[in-house]
Amino acid sequence: MRDQIILRIAAKILVGPILLFALYVQFHGDYGPGGGFQAGVIFAAGIILYALVFGLDQARAVIPMGVVMWCGTLGVLIFGGVGVVAMLMGGNYLDYGVLLHDASHAQHIGILLVEAGVLVTVFGVMVTLFYSFAGRRRAG
Amino acid sequence: MESVVDLALLGLLAVTAIAVVRVRNLVAVVMLMGIYSFLSAALFVVLDAVDVAFTEVAVGAGVSTILALGTVALVGTRQQRHAKSPVIPLLIVLVTGGMLVYGTYDLPRWGQADNPIHGHVAPEYLADHVPLAGQDGEALEVHIPNIVTTVLASYRGYDTLGETTVVFAAMVGVLLLFVGTGGRRGASARGAGGGDDDPDGAS
Numbered sequence: 103m104r105d106q107i108i109l110r111i112a113a114k115i116l117v118g119p120i121l122l123f124a125l126y127v128q129f130h131g132d133y134g135p136g137g138g139f140q141a142g143v144i145f146a147a148g149i150i151l152y153a154l155v156f157g158l159d160q161a162r163a164v165i166p167m168g169v170v171m172w173c174g175t176l177g178v179l180i181f182g183g184v185g186v187v188a189m190l191m192g193g194n195y196l197d198y199g200v201l202l203h204d205a206s207h208a209q210h211i212g213i214l215l216v217e218a219g220v221l222v223t224v225f226g227v228m229v230t231l232f233y234s235f236a237g238r239r240r241a242g
Numbered sequence: 243m244e245s246v247v248d249l250a251l252l253g254l255l256a257v258t259a260i261a262v263v264r265v266r267n268l269v270a271v272v273m274l275m276g277i278y279s280f281l282s283a284a285l286f287v288v289l290d291a292v293d294v295a296f297t298e299v300a301v302g303a304g305v306s307t308i309l310a311l312g313t314v315a316l317v318g319t320r321q322q323r324h325a326k327s328p329v330i331p332l333l334i335v336l337v338t339g340g341m342l343v344y345g346t347y348d349l350p351r352w353g354q355a356d357n358p359i360h361g362h363v364a365p366e367y368l369a370d371h372v373p374l375a376g377q378d379g380e381a382l383e384v385h386i387p388n389i390v391t392t393v394l395a396s397y398r399g400y401d402t403l404g405e406t407t408v409v410f411a412a413m414v415g416v417l418l419l420f421v422g423t424g425g426r427r428g429a430s431a432r433g434a435g436g437g438d439d440d441p442d443g444a445s
Contacts, residue, residue: 127296132386135292137394139405143300150308174413181403196399213386213395216402223406227413228305234420235312 106155113155120148128221132210138217142224149225150232158236170229177223184215247288255281266321272310279303293390367393 128141153161185196193200198212258278265271279302286295350357367389386392394402 131391132388134388135296135390137293137391140293140296140300143297143305147300147304147308150305154308171413171417174410178403178406178410181406185399185403196403198396209396210386213391216395216399217391220402220406223409227409230413231309231416232305232312234416235309235316238316238420 109155113151117148117152120151121145124148128217131217132213138220139224141217142221143228145221145225146228146232149229153232153236158233162233165229167230167233170226170233173222173226174230175223175226177219177221177226180219180222181216184212184219188212244288248285251281251285251288255285266323268314268317268319268321269311271321272307272314275310276303276307279306293388363397367397 124141124145127136127144128138131137131141149161149165152164184198184201188197188200189195191200196212196216198209198216199205200208201212202208255278258274258281262271262274262278265274279298282302283295283298286292286298
């Protein structure tokens with residue numbers, strides 16, 4: 103689709119706001135609808151739109167396959183890691199209350215970190231799936 | 243008024259589902275599935291479940307449609323006709339559906355305040371308190387207005403960790419299936435200087 107000027111310009115205009123909106127959904131999840139799952143998918147959708155219009159190779163140059171695969175793994179590690187840190191600090195697994203002195207702030211921080219883990223994993227997995235599907239050539 | 247909206251959305255859902263079954267062009271089927279997702283999301287909004295609606299639109303209508311289109315690009319757009327008679331599958335579907343409808347008669351009335359689901363843990367969650375273990379059992383406000391986020395990430399943190407792991411497992415599964423065959427061949431072709439990759443990927 104690289105010769106379609108309208109699609110190209112529209113995609114160029116849209117990709118930035120889509121990524122920004124994903125971050126809004128992520129960090130506004132405490133106050134309105136949204137959270138790590140939705141934000142991860144929206145962030146991935148921005149990258150996928152870029153890949154559809156500018157080509158898979160171009161998108162892989164921006165975010166290589168290796169990076170998104172690592173993202174998919176890293177997010178689960180962040181999530182599980184928060185639980186382990188809570189245990190090391192004397193609480194139960196995934197008990198955020200012990201992370202800081204003020205337990206209410208600790209809940210906020212715990213939820214923020216855990217949602218960040220979800221975002222990173224969902225984003226990494228969605229883009230990995232897209233790269234895998236789109237990278238295969240048609241059989242026969 | 244709300245029941246009019248409900249009926250209109252449910253009617254459109256039924257029409258879309260029938261169209262999905264009858265249409266043979268797989269690209270059209272994928273698009274209809276996207277419409278189905280959007281209609282479900284609209285129903286979730288009517289039910290005040292905006293977080294679920296958000297997820298349904300982003301995952302069901304967005305990414306799933308793209309992945310399904312990518313699959314259609316690989317396998318072709320025509321659905322093959324089934325030679326078998328549809329009587330037995332239809333019978334199974336009707337019997338299962340009938341049993342499910344029969345089962346709904348035992349459910350408590352929808353939207354009643356004294357339903358079991360509202361008396362279990364929900365009041366505690368809705369009170370916007372997180373009881374913290376190891377601090378003399380004192381309850382503590384978390385001040386997170388979106389109760390869905392609190393339930394998802396704090397009260398039900400184990401479940402969400404499990405969900406995240408399932409998403410991760412999906413990636414591992416797809417990579418095991420794909421990188422083992424097509425990807426490696428593509429990589430070796432590129433290594434040998436064969437630069438004839440489809441520049442637009444799925445498109």
